[in-house]
């Protein structure tokens with residue numbers, strides 16, 4: 001049996017509605033996954049979609065770094081990180097650290113909805129083999 005994918009879900013404030021819409025589309029699949037999220041994003045996924053989510057701190061309070069630490073320990077298969085490219089964020093260094101950690105450890109990181117569809121449909125249809133050698 002293929003293990004349930006472990007997915008991190010993160011969205012900046014102006015991207016949270018997009019995240020809820022995206023997660024709603026994949027809700028049946030996401031219910032079979034192990035989900036982690038930054039605090040406010042996770043709270044909305046729980047309250048609006050009824051997903052089971054391990055909520056870390058809010059992004060500006062270190063949540064991105066907590067998720068980065070998990071993926072460094074090989075405990076995350078993919079990150080869906082809907083960043084807001086139009087709004088400066090006080091925790092920009094944390095955001096960059098998380099995306100860099102994805103690159104260092106070859107963990108799939110979708111930073112927009114189009115890529116998120118590719119990653120989520122791949123995981124749903126083929127399991128968490130995104131960062132294995134092909």
Ligand SMILES: O=C(CO)COP(=O)(O)O
Nearest residue numbers: 038039040041058059060
């Ligand atoms: O700021 C974030 C990611 O950088 C998201 O944090 P929240 O989900 O707590 O809003």
